Amino acid sequence: MASELRITIFFDPTLYPARMRDMLHLDVHNLSTGDPGDASRAQGQQDTALPDGAILMADRLPPSPVMQLSHEWVAEVAAIAQARDQSAFAAVFRHFAPRVKAFLMKSGADEALAEECMQDVMATLWRKAHLFDPTRASVSTWIFTIARNRKIDLLRKYARPEPEDLPWGPEAEPDQEDVLALQQESQKLAEALRKLPQKQRILIEKAYFGDLTHGEIAIETGLPLGTIKSRIRLALERLRHNMRHTTK
Template sequence: MTNLRERENDDWVACISRIRDAQDQAAFAELFNHFAPRVKSFLMRSGADATMAEECTQEVMATLWQKAHLFDPTRASAATWIFTIARNRKIDAIRKHKRPEPEDLPWGPEAEPDQADALVLQQESEQLGQALAALPDKQRTLIEKAYFGDLSHSEIAEQTGLPLGTIKSRIRLALDRLRHAMK
């Protein structure tokens, strides 16, 4: 399973390179079939209705094509990068404001990404995904709600019936576990 997922991760990076270098529609279709349905789920869980989620998903995937030259595999996995595009779309379309972005680091994507750095980053992203999947259900659910539900901790408290202190300590516990798993 691990090897399969790692290979998938490398494949996604290769797909984005093929889009960047050769406007490869088959590579795009592969990425689309895997990620677009999940982007749509993310947007719907964040409060978009099906029509808006479909529209935004198409825009997110079109952005991926157009910004393929900005993807840096030493900084992000394909899933992380697509998440940030979808997240920005959600802020724009659902929350209706723009997202202030930090200044970029002085070293940029103009240098050819180092293969070894990219490999380490991709493996760590994979490890994080596994650590997340291995969390106890209660902790994972709370982290999911924090990311997708567009809910504050106090709103999560209302939905789950858990006291605020418990939620905060469970999220902290989950983050500690994730950190431990990454060591």
């Protein structure tokens, strides 16, 4: 892990959209050698120990792993989208590239194909960064969908049909409470997945690696998906509402 370079965000730039670009650059260039390992190791325990609302105070608190967790990678992707920031991209790459490659290899790709496909996924991330909507997905989720689609295109040698994009892009300055809420829901889901009985968790992983046929996929995941569904539904409604008002 010594070679890993992990950006530490000492403030929460997504709470300050107007100041974001300047500050983020500062952050990325000056603070990029912060310790990589401890923060991510501590995340799991600290997350649950904090009372509700504590994360909202983050901008007034000293740096803590929770802050990183609460907006994990959202600021970096915003920096790629808005400033074509290569240092932010390098940071996202160092975290996600080895995971995407591992996911592809688990899904049946050999090492060389997984490497090539992963590079393609990460390049797509760069090109599509302006389409990422942090009120509807975590960065992990978004990258997962890119990797999954690429995997299917490669395995089946045809472009898989994807749902139509919404008739407009994500908002330029999304409501920060919505962003926070969705990112927190994603962490709770990750926590719930970690706490599942091992047998069930392995089954879900197998389904996502493509080891189960459609008929074998159990309908009941055992995961609390209700809240995150409602969150995404709410974000969609808000987008449609705002759109109607801006076009009239």
